[in-house]
Amino acid sequence: MSNKEYDLEDVVMRLDAIVYFLSEQCQEQGEIFKPEIFAKLKELGLKDSEIAKIFGSTRGSISSQIARFNAEKGKKAVKK
Numbered sequence: 001m002s003n004k005e006y007d008l009e010d011v012v013m014r015l016d017a018i019v020y021f022l023s024e025q026c027q028e029q030g031e032i033f034k035p036e037i038f039a040k041l042k043e044l045g046l047k048d049s050e051i052a053k054i055f056g057s058t059r060g061s062i063s064s065q066i067a068r069f070n071a072e073k074g075k076k077a078v079k080k
Contacts, residue, residue: 016054025053035069038062 008061034055041051048066049059 035065039066
């Protein structure tokens with residue numbers, strides 16, 4: 001493995017940690033819930049498998065939580 005590859009992996013690992021830490025902080029403050037965090041990360045271009053890796057989950061679990069969140073968000077929009 002070259003130094004460039006190692007440096008990139010190191011940066012990715014640190015960015016993953018930052019995303020995880022910030023999401024935990026927001027969740028503790030009651031500002032946002034994990035399914036909404038997952039949906040926002042997906043909107044930003046992350047794949048379900050990438051989100052799962054950050055949060056120590058499975059791609060299937062992330063996908064279903066995003067789908068449920070989007071369905072609930074759609075229901076709330078229709079009620080307004």
